Amino acid sequence: MMRFLIRFIFFPFYKRDQVMVSSHQGSSLFRENIRRQFSKNRLGVFSLRFLYGFIMVALLADFLANEKPLIAKYQGSLYFPVLRSYAVNLGWAQWQKDFQHVEWAKIPYEWSVFPPVPYLPQNMDRNNVHSVSPFGEQNLLSLRWRHWFGTDELGRDILSGMIHGTRIALTVGLVSMGIASLFGIFIGAVSGYFGDERLKLSRASVFMNVLFFVMGFFWAFIARSYEISDALAISFGKFFLQILFSVLLMVGALLAGNLLALPLKLIPILKKRIAIPVDLIISRFIEVMISVPVLFLIISISAIVAHPSIYIVMTIIGLTSWTGIARFIRAEMLRIRSLEYIEAARALGYSEGRVILRHAIPNALSPVLITIAFGIAAAIMIESTLSFLGVGVSPETVTWGSLLAEARQSPSAWWLAILPGTAIFVTVTIFNLIGEALTDALDPKLKK
Numbered sequence: 001m002m003r004f005l006i007r008f009i010f011f012p013f014y015k016r017d018q019v020m021v022s023s024h025q026g027s028s029l030f031r032e033n034i035r036r037q038f039s040k041n042r043l044g045v046f047s048l049r050f051l052y053g054f055i056m057v058a059l060l061a062d063f064l065a066n067e068k069p070l071i072a073k074y075q076g077s078l079y080f081p082v083l084r085s086y087a088v089n090l091g092w093a094q095w096q097k098d099f100q101h102v103e104w105a106k107i108p109y110e111w112s113v114f115p116p117v118p119y120l121p122q123n124m125d126r127n128n129v130h131s132v133s134p135f136g137e138q139n140l141l142s143l144r145w146r147h148w149f150g151t152d153e154l155g156r157d158i159l160s161g162m163i164h165g166t167r168i169a170l171t172v173g174l175v176s177m178g179i180a181s182l183f184g185i186f187i188g189a190v191s192g193y194f195g196d197e198r199l200k201l202s203r204a205s206v207f208m209n210v211l212f213f214v215m216g217f218f219w220a221f222i223a224r225s226y227e228i229s230d231a232l233a234i235s236f237g238k239f240f241l242q243i244l245f246s247v248l249l250m251v252g253a254l255l256a257g258n259l260l261a262l263p264l265k266l267i268p269i270l271k272k273r274i275a276i277p278v279d280l281i282i283s284r285f286i287e288v289m290i291s292v293p294v295l296f297l298i299i300s301i302s303a304i305v306a307h308p309s310i311y312i313v314m315t316i317i318g319l320t321s322w323t324g325i326a327r328f329i330r331a332e333m334l335r336i337r338s339l340e341y342i343e344a345a346r347a348l349g350y351s352e353g354r355v356i357l358r359h360a361i362p363n364a365l366s367p368v369l370i371t372i373a374f375g376i377a378a379a380i381m382i383e384s385t386l387s388f389l390g391v392g393v394s395p396e397t398v399t400w401g402s403l404l405a406e407a408r409q410s411p412s413a414w415w416l417a418i419l420p421g422t423a424i425f426v427t428v429t430i431f432n433l434i435g436e437a438l439t440d441a442l443d444p445k446l447k448k
Contacts, residue, residue: 034441037441038441041440043436044434044436047430047433050430062086064116066120067105068081068085069104070082073112105118114144117160123160124156125156128155130153162400162423168310170380171310176321178318181325183319187326191278191279192331192336193333196278198278198337200276202261202271202272203273205261207264208258212257213253216254221246224242227242228242236309279330294317295385297316297320298313298382298386298392313393325371370439377432383399389405403419404420
């Protein structure tokens, strides 16, 4: 079971064609060796199992901590409020008339089953305000309503905030690094595979692409800067649509430039093909991106956004964290592009795109996984820092960082500092240990 999970998580993109039979067999032995070396690292395996537990808590957060019952019988009918809330939030359904704007705990059910923690992070218990200790006396109707991790100044349940904060922390880490991986793998693969000499274009194509790139960038982003900034101040959804429209304008301009370059290729002097220094251009661009301070960039953007959102934080972290992934996969592609199976694929007449996607990138992903593991830990730390500072996320969103920030207002409430602080420390340590275990498993000195 453990081997299957490791293979499922760490090698999901692995593919081969039938013409690469010998390479496939060698790579299978390589994967088996990595799994064996990873399994020898007890801290890595323990961290991976711990991570599975965190993922389960994140997925089942609404079923573990919620003010709504899991199942209830009311006026002779069975209801599943927690499940229905998903459909209501997506706009697929509406609440029944009796369940609109009600306190779920006070509805006279015939019988009901509540989650283990019958609170949402935003619920305020007015009978237990001013930071009630987990071990202190609490004003409760029954033991079922006890705040096992205590409350904050407003009477909000800390345990519920910790459970739902797990979902936010893992979502920020996984989504932001998903965005970073998408950009980093593509950019790094193009840079490493083509280098400075492999990509050759006609002079007409180079001239038209440069010209229409500049024109497209002006039309898509500079001329529309007011629309984009206004959308960012309104909501993330409108900002995303404006950015998507600008990207489509950019792509349309580049397509138009390539179409107009076709008749120009009939001119002999413009038909001559020249090498494009792709690696040099991308490497300089990566150096520029590395110099951008992510934390200050998010704080600056949050200052102009009317409605801060966790989605903006994830997007910015993802768009600024791809450089490490790009540099690792670039180095691997420089090594892989001259191997026999790549040359065999090119000799068979496969397109460059197919060679890169089907054969080169899957073999270059191993060291990238280490960067992704450490990147997730870094993204969680950035989100927690922003929440602690009170920027980047909406005030009503409860995260580990926001819980930790409340400890400043109540120095005597030790649980507000220790519990979320421990959660952040454990989560970041888990991903770091997984990254170290992958580093050891991929160490060539350990391969036999």
